[in-house]
Amino acid sequence: MIKSFKIPSKFSFRTRLFVVMIVMLLVAGLLILGTTSIQYESQRENYHLGRLNRKEIQIKRHIDYLVNKHELLDQSESVWESYASDFEKINDIHNVQYSLFSIDGSPLLIYHSPLKVIANDYILDPILLNKIFSSPEGRYLEHYDSDIDKFHASYRLLKDRFQRPYAILFFPYFEDVSFSENELNTFLQNLYQIYILLLVGVIFIAYFLSKFVTRSLETIRVKMGKMGLEKKNEKIHLKNATREIDSLVNSYNKMVDDLAESAEKLARSERESAWQEMARQVAHEIKNPLTPMRLTIQSFEHTFNPDDPDSNQKLKEFSKLLIQQIDTMSEVAEAFSDFAALPKPTMKDCDLVEVTQMAINIFQHEYIVFSSNEAHIYHKMDRTQWIRVITNLLQNALHSVSKKKKPQIGVQIVSEPTETIISITDNGSGIPDKLKSKIFEPKFTTKTAGMGLGLGIVKNIIKSHSGKISFVSTQDKGTTFSIVLPKKLD
Numbered sequence: 001m002i003k004s005f006k007i008p009s010k011f012s013f014r015t016r017l018f019v020v021m022i023v024m025l026l027v028a029g030l031l032i033l034g035t036t037s038i039q040y041e042s043q044r045e046n047y048h049l050g051r052l053n054r055k056e057i058q059i060k061r062h063i064d065y066l067v068n069k070h071e072l073l074d075q076s077e078s079v080w081e082s083y084a085s086d087f088e089k090i091n092d093i094h095n096v097q098y099s100l101f102s103i104d105g106s107p108l109l110i111y112h113s114p115l116k117v118i119a120n121d122y123i124l125d126p127i128l129l130n131k132i133f134s135s136p137e138g139r140y141l142e143h144y145d146s147d148i149d150k151f152h153a154s155y156r157l158l159k160d161r162f163q164r165p166y167a168i169l170f171f172p173y174f175e176d177v178s179f180s181e182n183e184l185n186t187f188l189q190n191l192y193q194i195y196i197l198l199l200v201g202v203i204f205i206a207y208f209l210s211k212f213v214t215r216s217l218e219t220i221r222v223k224m225g226k227m228g229l230e231k232k233n234e235k236i237h238l239k240n241a242t243r244e245i246d247s248l249v250n251s252y253n254k255m256v257d258d259l260a261e262s263a264e265k266l267a268r269s270e271r272e273s274a275w276q277e278m279a280r281q282v283a284h285e286i287k288n289p290l291t292p293m294r295l296t297i298q299s300f301e302h303t304f305n306p307d308d309p310d311s312n313q314k315l316k317e318f319s320k321l322l323i324q325q326i327d328t329m330s331e332v333a334e335a336f337s338d339f340a341a342l343p344k345p346t347m348k349d350c351d352l353v354e355v356t357q358m359a360i361n362i363f364q365h366e367y368i369v370f371s372s373n374e375a376h377i378y379h380k381m382d383r384t385q386w387i388r389v390i391t392n393l394l395q396n397a398l399h400s401v402s403k404k405k406k407p408q409i410g411v412q413i414v415s416e417p418t419e420t421i422i423s424i425t426d427n428g429s430g431i432p433d434k435l436k437s438k439i440f441e442p443k444f445t446t447k448t449a450g451m452g453l454g455l456g457i458v459k460n461i462i463k464s465h466s467g468k469i470s471f472v473s474t475q476d477k478g479t480t481f482s483i484v485l486p487k488k489l490d
Helices: 013-070 077-082 084-094 115-116 124-134 177-225 243-303 310-337 353-359 384-400 433-438 452-463
Strands: 100-102 109-110 139-145 149-159 167-177 348-351 368-372 379-381 411-415 419-426 468-474 480-485
Touching: 013 084, 013 149, 013 167, 013 177, 084 100, 084 109, 084 379, 100 368, 124 139, 124 149, 124 167, 124 468, 139 433, 167 419, 177 411, 310 353, 348 384, 353 368, 353 384, 353 411, 353 419, 384 452, 384 480, 433 452, 452 468
Parallel strands: 368 411
Antiparallel strands: 100 109, 100 167, 139 149, 149 167, 348 379, 411 419, 419 480, 468 480
């Protein structure tokens, strides 16, 4: 089975076009050569068969004339031989050789020397006779091929005016094969020379045509390679482009317009999504201080005693905590006005132990255990933002613990020579492995793990203090968040 011709895909369109044109020319040349040879052979065959038929009819008419003139019908072979000289003249007149046989196959007049090739001992074979008489036309034609020539043997019944056969005409016709072949070879040589010139011309035409066609396509390819959603894409303007290329350019220009419109819609959608995301973050960040504020007020209601000598001091501390939480919500509102940008931290020397303890006291929970290896650890930090960090982490730790379990929250500060490590540990449900990579993403939230949108803000605050935050979590056992703050900033 012949496999279809296929150009490798790694070739460029220009190369493919060039190769296709050359292949088409070669195929066309082969088809022309094959068709010409077949047509030539057919015409040659028709020519010789027509010539044989014409010669045969001329001889038949001449024989009929002599037979009628000498009244040879139903006469013996000896009578025919007495007029042999008249019949022999036919050979000279028509420049042919023929022979006559009786209807039983016996020879009447033999003028063809190699007759034994056709008839053994000058007697026609019964099988051959049967073929002659069974033919509707009363004629049988045989063909013989050799390296030298082609030989046609024609056997025709000769009939009188009453359509009664009286003899069989044997007429041999020889073709000069060498002459035909020479004639064909001369023609093919001329055709070959013309084809070579045509091939060279077509190669040049194919080269420049492929270059012309692909030039416009290359321009489109370069432009398409530079396209981008966030780029200002340029349209293509080509002069004297073909209808197909012009249609492709129009499609590209429409795509540029559609892409610009899509980019605008995407930008608008992203802005809307950002505002929605900011609204959720603001709601979350405002909710975080409200919960400890409510707990602090409830605790103050139950424990405040006007007769207590320290009541004024406790009232001042209570007011201070509420003011700090109110300030936190105010900062969130300001950050919202700046499209989610955190306010620039106000860096002051603060006691990290004192600030952390203050954030823990907001919750008033006995199951929050605090420890520090030093009584005072000073860092340059934004006091308010740091309280937000601690309260957010504690809030998440409390939410992670199931209602069926008693919370155990540990806050530990370890001071080292170059850094301070703050750890917050809980005995909650832990963070699933598939969610660990999303904990600090702005759009991540899950109630079951106790982690909300606030962790993204927590990370940004710690980053603004040149610190780092990480966590270790085991499912159903708990989570530990670790914050590392450098003591000396470069």
